[in-house]
Amino acid sequence: MSVWNRHSQQWQKIGPPLRPQEEDVAFFRRTVVNRMNLSTSKSDILLLGLTPEIVNLPWPTDSRVLAVDKCQAMIEQLWRPNPAIRSNVVQGNWLRLPINDENFDLIIGDCCMTMMHPEQDRPRFLKELRRVLRPWGSVALRLFVRPEIAETPENVFDDLWNNRIGNFHIFKWRLLMALHGPLAEGVLISKAWDCWQQFVSRNDQIVARTGWDPSTLVTLEAYRGSTSRYFFPTLEESRNILGQFLTERCINIPTYELGYCCPAVIYSYS
Numbered sequence: 001m002s003v004w005n006r007h008s009q010q011w012q013k014i015g016p017p018l019r020p021q022e023e024d025v026a027f028f029r030r031t032v033v034n035r036m037n038l039s040t041s042k043s044d045i046l047l048l049g050l051t052p053e054i055v056n057l058p059w060p061t062d063s064r065v066l067a068v069d070k071c072q073a074m075i076e077q078l079w080r081p082n083p084a085i086r087s088n089v090v091q092g093n094w095l096r097l098p099i100n101d102e103n104f105d106l107i108i109g110d111c112c113m114t115m116m117h118p119e120q121d122r123p124r125f126l127k128e129l130r131r132v133l134r135p136w137g138s139v140a141l142r143l144f145v146r147p148e149i150a151e152t153p154e155n156v157f158d159d160l161w162n163n164r165i166g167n168f169h170i171f172k173w174r175l176l177m178a179l180h181g182p183l184a185e186g187v188l189i190s191k192a193w194d195c196w197q198q199f200v201s202r203n204d205q206i207v208a209r210t211g212w213d214p215s216t217l218v219t220l221e222a223y224r225g226s227t228s229r230y231f232f233p234t235l236e237e238s239r240n241i242l243g244q245f246l247t248e249r250c251i252n253i254p255t256y257e258l259g260y261c262c263p264a265v266i267y268s269y270s
Contacts, residue, residue, distance in 0.1 A: 014219060015167055015168075015169050016167070016169065016256070017169065017173065017254075017261070017262045018111075018172075020051065021256055024053070024264055025053050025054075025057065028108065031250055031266055032138065032140050032266070036059070036106070043059075044104045045059065045105065046066055046103075046132065047067040047108055048108070049110060050067055050074060050075065050089065051109070052080065056082055058084075059085050063085050064087070066089070066090065066099075066104075067079065067087070067088070067090075068089070068091075068094065069089065070091065075091060095121060095125055096128070102132065102133065102134045103134070104134060106137060106140065107132070107139045108140040108141070109140075110141075110142045112125075113125065113231070114231065114232070115228060115230060117186075117231060118183050123241075123244070126242065126244070126245040127245060130246065130269065134269070136269065137269055138267065139266070139267040139268070140264070140266050140267075141265055142264045143238050144173070144262060145234055145235045146177040146232035146234055147177065147260070148234050148235075150180070151174070152178055153175060153178045156175050157175075157199045160206065160210075168216040168220075170258050172192060175195060177261070186229040187231075188228075189223040190223055190224060193221075193223045193224040193225075203217045246267035246269065247269070247270055248265065251265045251266075
């Protein structure tokens with residue numbers, strides 16, 4: 001079973017920063033939605049993925065949203081149309097979008113490139129975005145980036161045992177980034193599960209120390225035995241990759257815990 005099929009079964013247990021927080025939503029509302037309201041009410045929006053926090057933004061009344069996701073299980077479990085506008089979903093590969101050229105005023109997505117190899121996949125992905133974007137259009141993305149100065153797994157577990165981490169999802173992301181190799185190598189996500197088994201003998205010990213909901217710890221099961229890799233460029237590496245195909249307009253570094261690893265960016269066609 002793929003990691004996304006597993007995620008589809010436990011999506012309601014996933015929390016921030018793996019999902020957007022209000023600060024992220026407010027940034028997109030301010031920099032994208034409000035500008036649409038000022039310019040034109042008729043906008044074609046491509047949503048990469050099914051993120052409910054983005055689907056349900058207060059889009060202009062005559063906007064049309066098309067969501068594209070590769071995983072049918074995610075579509076079945078997660079897709080709920082925005083009742084205020086025309087919104088539909090199709091299954092498709094972001095590297096070969098089932099869409100004609102220059103079809104969208106805005107492309108928006110949450111952490112779309114985490115499973116894309118930086119040399120093999122990301123250039124193809126960005127070329128596809130540029131192909132389906134209208135010349136006056138914008139691309140709005142929330143990224144996951146690793147710190148410029150890496151921490152060690154031991155550092156992460158020390159903070160865990162001393163109750164210095166806000167939630168289990170922050171812990172997971174810090175651990176994966178601490179296990180990350182060179183950019184082209186990324187991190188085999190099963191290493192996070194293996195590392196958990198090495199450092200933690202019983203989940204209830206962590207629950208007692210942190211007060212976290214035990215069901216959130218179960219989300220680590222999605223990584224167990226997986227052959228998938230995540231790729232976390234640094235912010236500078238991400239900007240270099242994006243800048244080869246699009247023009248940077250705006251960047252927001254959130255203030256919440258681990259927000260420095262979750263920047264939101266706005267890029268344009270030229």
